[in-house]
Amino acid sequence: MAGKMRIKSFDFEVGRKIAGKYKIxxxxxxxxxxxxxxxxxxxxxxxxxxxFFFPHRNLKNKESNKYAKKLHKLSNCxxxxxxxxxxxxxxxxxxxSCLISEFVEGEILSEFIKHQKNKRLDLYSGLQLLHNLxxxxxxxxxxxxxxxxxxxxxxxxxxxxxxFQLKLLDMYxxxxxxxxxxxxxxxxxxxxxxxTIGGKKQYSKLPKExxxxxxxxxxxxxxxxxxxxxxxxxxxxxxxWN
Numbered sequence: 001m002a003g004k005m006r007i008k009s010f011d012f013e014v015g016r017k018i019a020g021k022y023k024i025x026x027x028x029x030x031x032x033x034x035x036x037x038x039x040x041x042x043x044x045x046x047x048x049x050x051x052f053f054f055p056h057r058n059l060k061n062k063e064s065n066k067y068a069k070k071l072h073k074l075s076n077c078x079x080x081x082x083x084x085x086x087x088x089x090x091x092x093x094x095x096x097s098c099l100i101s102e103f104v105e106g107e108i109l110s111e112f113i114k115h116q117k118n119k120r121l122d123l124y125s126g127l128q129l130l131h132n133l134x135x136x137x138x139x140x141x142x143x144x145x146x147x148x149x150x151x152x153x154x155x156x157x158x159x160x161x162x163x164f165q166l167k168l169l170d171m172y173x174x175x176x177x178x179x180x181x182x183x184x185x186x187x188x189x190x191x192x193x194x195x196t197i198g199g200k201k202q203y204s205k206l207p208k209e210x211x212x213x214x215x216x217x218x219x220x221x222x223x224x225x226x227x228x229x230x231x232x233x234x235x236x237x238x239x240x241w242n
Contacts, residue, residue, distance in 0.1 A: 064097035079136030106158035126197035146181040148172035150188040
């Protein structure tokens with residue numbers, strides 16, 4: 001890669017053919033590792049999602065291979081997007097890895113919250129979302145895995161029945177201990193919960209039962225009370241409302 005400029009954006013045009021199998025429909029977003037597009041499978045017209053990795057973030061295809069294996073390992077976890085295949089294309093002299101996965105209908109959680117009344121969920125809806133999220137994390141953690149960068153811009157949400165259907169985006173694989181990263185997932189799930197119900201501005205108005213979950217968003221207190229996602233889920237299910 002010496003002498004070549006780093007790719008900062010692919011900017012694929014709508015209608016462009018990819019790997020002779022797919023057609024670009026629209027760009028969905030971008031991040032540190034690459035860009036994500038909504039695509040259509042040419043022969044079946046099935047809609048998929050495609051993540052294109054920037055080559056300088058994916059040396060020797062290590063990140064794309066790692067990501068594909070992680071999605072495959074967690075294929076039975078409800079929070080995880082279903083992996084389909086890993087393709088390669090040529091782009092401006094680079095070999096680009098492209099991870100094909102299911103396309104999930106819904107809205108990024110941070111945007112979803114903005115569209116709610118008073119730009120927040122009511123308390124019980126927020127608690128239901130937290131329960132859905134923590135139950136899904138419990139599944140991931142049982143497989144010895146973690147998300148690694150959990151926040152409201154990395155969650156797709158769709159109302160489903162009385163609750164929510166959630167899917168996670170952009171999981172990361174850090175070099176430090178998996179136990180520590182699972183703890184970070186747990187703490188971040190509570191931070192997301194507080195964000196969905198109005199953030200710090202509403203915190204003083206929360207009932208005691210909810211504050212006993214949030215614990216002032218202090219990481220040390222949260223991890224002292226909840227050692228695992230399973231413990232947090234159990235606590236939510238057994239809240240004694242006064």
